[in-house]
Amino acid sequence: MDFVNLGAHCSVKTCRQQDFLPFECEQCRQKFCKKHRTQRDHSCPYPPRENYVIKCPMCDMGITLYPNIDPNVIWDRHFTSGYCVKKQGIKCPVTNCKTFLTEINSCICNSCSQRICLSHRYYDQHQCKNNSKKDKSSCILF
Structure with missing residues (x-):
């Protein structure tokens, strides 16, 4: 060859x-x-180009900021482009928990059938309606 x-x-x-x-x-x-x-x-x-990348708080996409262009113009262009879509999903039902539930980071409680994040998977860490079970790990992973 x-x-x-x-x-x-x-x-x-x-x-x-x-x-x-x-x-x-x-x-x-x-x-x-x-x-x-x-x-x-x-x-x-x-x-050399001095570009900075910031993370969009709406869609978690990286936005490149250029030194000679106003950041507000870049943000407006990104926001109206159609690519900026709000994060899908629901939040964990536990008060003050800000975790968006996905297949990877959530489970379903065996006792109350609520979908909750892994941080609150034990029945005593979420508002479990049926906490009579003494089994602390009352969660089914996907």
């Missing part, structure tokens, strides 16, 4: 190493080997 056409050569003139999975610089769009993949290592002529 001939591997000459696979991957790319490092764009650094003194290196030119062939790399089968080269890295592409986001700024100058040239291909580099692992040793020269960062902007500092290949002396990129463009200034």
